[in-house]
Amino acid sequence: MKTRLYTLVFLLIALVLLAACGGSQPEPAAPAAQEKPAAEAPTTAPEPTEAPAQSAEPSKADPIKLSLWYHGAGNETERAILLQIIEDFNSSQDQWVVEMQDFPQASYNESIVAAALAGNLPDIIDMDGPVMPNWAWSGYLAPLELSEGALDGFLPGAIGKWDGKVYSVGLWDAAVAIYARRSVLEKYNIRIPTLDKPWTKDEFDAALETLQNSGEFEYALDLGMAWTGEWYPYAFSPFLQSFGGDMIDRSTFLTAEGALNGPEAIEFGKWWQSLFERGLVPGTSQDGADRETGFLEGKYALQWNGNWAALPPLEKYGDDMLFLPAPDFGHGPKIGAASWQFGVSATSQHKDGANAFIEFAIQDKYLAAFSDGIGLIPSTRSAAAMTKNYAPGGPLEVFFDLSKEQALIRPPTPGYPTMALIFEKALADIANGADVEATLDAAVDEIDADIEANGGYGFQD
């Protein structure tokens, strides 16, 4: 018994020591992760390599380390392209060395917020476009200081603006379209819409009814109700905006009153509910598997989906595959915009270096590399021309035009993350049969209460 106890005590001491060593000595195998972000400097022992950062002109032997956090852990292609950009940047000059730490996307925002609270932000942050105003308002971000003309020709959705300043820029954008098959539309004498002449509300409704009544499909349209979360505001708020409503009154950003519960919004809500009541679309209980394979298997005649999912149907249906513009419900066809973008943290002590890296990263060749690698829309027309999918005549070329012509960014306000959750719940409730007016009124109250609780999110006079 005595021997056993001593063994236990010894083991405990050994384990505690192991933990202690593990905490203070990161493994040499991961040099990028060893560097403490600049923001941590006041509370930690200064890193020897950071000492020259204080001097205006660092020597060639001592480049300043810039930390970069990225959301793409687990995506090997994306990671490889970003590492290549970093390597190119590091070897293109001797003043800065960028080191990347990647995070899984699903927990990325929480990690950033926690790091900000702990005073531990990196120099360069990447962020989802609609979240940017919240982070800028919260003091996590500094405005970008890029050369004049650096963002010329960029898609509007790839530039993150808030309060009149540019805080972030994206190397790509994403767009949503109606997936369809030419043969199906022709079979049922449905007009193929174009960017110049999209479907009207009546045409769209008639097309859905025709396809549903054909008996050939389980549902006429798959909206992607199985994809909860940001998909709802990203994919469905453009319908509301095309009806003439919005998630918030964009003239003041201080209330949703009138925008989310006005006559146009109620008309949208009733139309939205009718899609489910008429059995034209799968409901909120849609199986995720059906969302993935339903259009490919012919269960759904049409599908509302993003460009990132375009290649499998294109491979299956070839020339028969169509990517159609959003319908015009009265106030012009709209789709969502703004994907992941790079910005500079407000606590970075090397903002010039961070800006230099971002300006380096937005070269056309890198935008094209990302597009070819992960299938997203390059941010400039010139970069699109260098890609295999978005070049003139390319299979996904239409998405660039959709992004350019129809994109409307989600409300650029710090209140967006809360608003998005409220909007998602309201749409799900209406889909499930809730009273439209009462639900939208309740959503407005919640959004307004949040804005008020946060002092107007900086929009108050």
Added chain:
Amino acid sequence: MTVKRVKGRWHNVFLVIRYLLMTLLGVVFFFPILFMVVSSFKPDLQILQDTSSLRAFLPVGELSFQNYVEAFERAPTERFILNSLLVTSITVILGLVVNSMAAFALSILRWRGQGVVLSIIIATFIVPFETIAIPLLLLVSRLPWIGADGIVFGWLNSYHVQIIPFIANAFSIFLFVQFFKSLPFELVEAARIDGAGWFQIYRRIIIPVSGPVFATVAILTFLPMWNQYLWPIMVVQQEEYRPVMVGLQYFFQLNVAWGEIMAYLSTITVPVLVLFLALQRAFIESIASSGIKG
């Protein structure tokens, strides 16, 4: 005689119903695990297609270990498992020592204010971790630590930041207190008369007869520690310290890699299941063998 026969028949009927219900419950709990393991050998498209039929639970179609190969390529899975094993096992061991000692002081020793302290500890049950997560983050990001480089401030990006806040646990203390209070106090008095010190009593009298509660607390500490998610994403930014549950997020890309997710989950779940089956046996044995001898 007839009454006995009728009673016996009803007894058999109830027995059959009971077993049927237990079988049904067993199926409910077992099938998700079966689905996970079976799917880990199938390609993504087949997993999605099979979900609408019983094929989802059968090892049919195109089976291979490809998902496992890719799961280990996409994420440093072995590193995450090692991290979780390290963090979990140290927390469990230190938790058993610290919480049982605290419970010993609260149940066996006699001192003023004992009841109040125990009440305060029990009252902390009602405070969910999410409530204290941010204050705790602010605290650990400023605390000093002695490491190989001397004193550094801030515990972020380390193993100890994932361990130390979870060693002392109110529920564990409560379980130990309840168990220790059920022991005959004569054992302690006899030891005191024989000249034993308090630590000797804890070590030689209390621990040997407390196998069941130690096993129970070990299980109850292990599970939440293995499943830690919120705290690590707040305090660990460096990949080399990430635990398994954060690692799971590596597989949720724009196009979700379902097969790899199932392979990853099987990899991190099956060892835990095996471990718990082993611990369960020890748990039962400890109950059977730790009878109090008068």
